[in-house]
Amino acid sequence: SQQGEEDPQALSIQEGENATMNCSYKTSINNLQWYRQNSGRGLVHLILIRSNEREKHSGRLRVTLDTSKKSSSLLITASRAADTASYFCATGPHASGGSYIPTFGRGTSLIVHP
Amino acid sequence: GAVVSQHPSRVICKSGTSVKIECRSLDFQATTMFWYRQFPKQSLMLMATSNEGSKATYEQGVEKDKFLINHASLTLSTLTVTSAHPEDSSFYICSARAGQRNTEAFFGQGTRLTVV
Numbered sequence: 001s002q003q004g005e006e007d008p009q010a011l012s013i014q015e016g017e018n019a020t021m022n023c024s025y026k027t028s029i030n031n032l033q034w035y036r037q038n039s040g041r042g043l044v045h046l047i048l049i050r051s052n053e054r055e056k057h058s059g060r061l062r063v064t065l066d067t068s069k070k071s072s073s074l075l076i077t078a079s080r081a082a083d084t085a086s087y088f089c090a091t092g093p094h095a096s097g098g099s100y101i102p103t104f105g106r107g108t109s110l111i112v113h114p
Numbered sequence: 115g116a117v118v119s120q121h122p123s124r125v126i127c128k129s130g131t132s133v134k135i136e137c138r139s140l141d142f143q144a145t146t147m148f149w150y151r152q153f154p155k156q157s158l159m160l161m162a163t164s165n166e167g168s169k170a171t172y173e174q175g176v177e178k179d180k181f182l183i184n185h186a187s188l189t190l191s192t193l194t195v196t197s198a199h200p201e202d203s204s205f206y207i208c209s210a211r212a213g214q215r216n217t218e219a220f221f222g223q224g225t226r227l228t229v230v
Contacts, residue, residue, distance in 0.1 A: 033218070042120065042207055043158075043221040088157070101148065102209065102219050106157045 005105040006089055012111045019076040021108040023089030024069075032065060032072050033102065037086045046074075046087075081114040116142045118210045120222025127198050127229055135193045135225045137208030143188035144210035148219065149181075152205040164191050198229040 006023045013019055023032070031050045035043040049056045049065045049072065056063045062075040076083055086109050090102040117140040127133050137147055146165050150158040162178075164170040164185035172178045180202075182194040191210075195202055207224040 035221070040205070040224070040226065042118075042223040043209075045218065045220065048218060101160065101163060103160060104150075104158045109155070 006087065006108045008108060009106060010109045010111075012113065013079060015079060015081055015112055015114050017079055017112075019079050019083070019110055019112070021074045021087050021110070023072045023074070023105060025072075025089075025091045026070065027091075029067075029091045031091075032063075033090045034061075034063060034072075034074050035088045035090060035104075037088065037107070039085070043088070076110075079110075079112045081112050084110060084112050086110070116140075116210075116212070116220045118144075118208065118220045118222045120208050120225055122225060123223055124226045125228070127227070129199055129229055130197055132194055132196045133198055133227060135195075135206055135208070135227075137191045137193070137210065137222050139189045139210045139212075139220070142210075142212050144191070144212060145188065146211045147185055147191040148209040148211070149183060149191075149193050150207045150209065152207060152224075154205075158207060161193075195227065198227075200229045203227055203229045 031048055033048045034046040036046050037043050047058045047063050049063050060077045065072045086107040088104045088107040090104050119138045119140055121136045148163050149161045151161050152158045160173050161176045162170045162172045162183050164183045166185050166188050170183035180196055185191040205224050205226050208222045209219045211219045
């Protein structure tokens, strides 16, 4: 079942601008992950943030997590045309025993114009 | 990160035939693999979870007799779409997780299935 929901569904910006995408989820989580998908391709894991973390950085990516609001944001700074892709957040509901099954929202389609 | 290879990347088949999609973990042992289906501009919908050596667990609404999943080894899972129908045309993606408590999954490149 889907848990994470990203917004906006579509985002169009100019190269060099920052892009911010949000993700909301419904149940408690152990961690939240962001993935990137180029058109018609598989997913690339970008970053994982654990429930006891509030912010995490990786290169031009900055992820925040607010467990009280059940939301996360992904910020891409100084965007490039190559950042054009769909971005998904995935949360992991845990079955008994702590198994992780990534479930996804609809994604945010980001277009960066050169 | 770890590498998951999915094959084929594209396949076109005739209605009524069966198609097999392979998902391999190349540099780690995947105790669990997931199969997803994605329609254009939609999210990835989990179809089933397979654990090595046991039967797959299917999500509600997914026909297990139509989408046969086999996870016979720690590095290979297969999804067979049986008696394919044009409505089965979709993008199928597999994912592999190294251990039960591991919280990172790695994804294959996906397979674009077109049934004509």
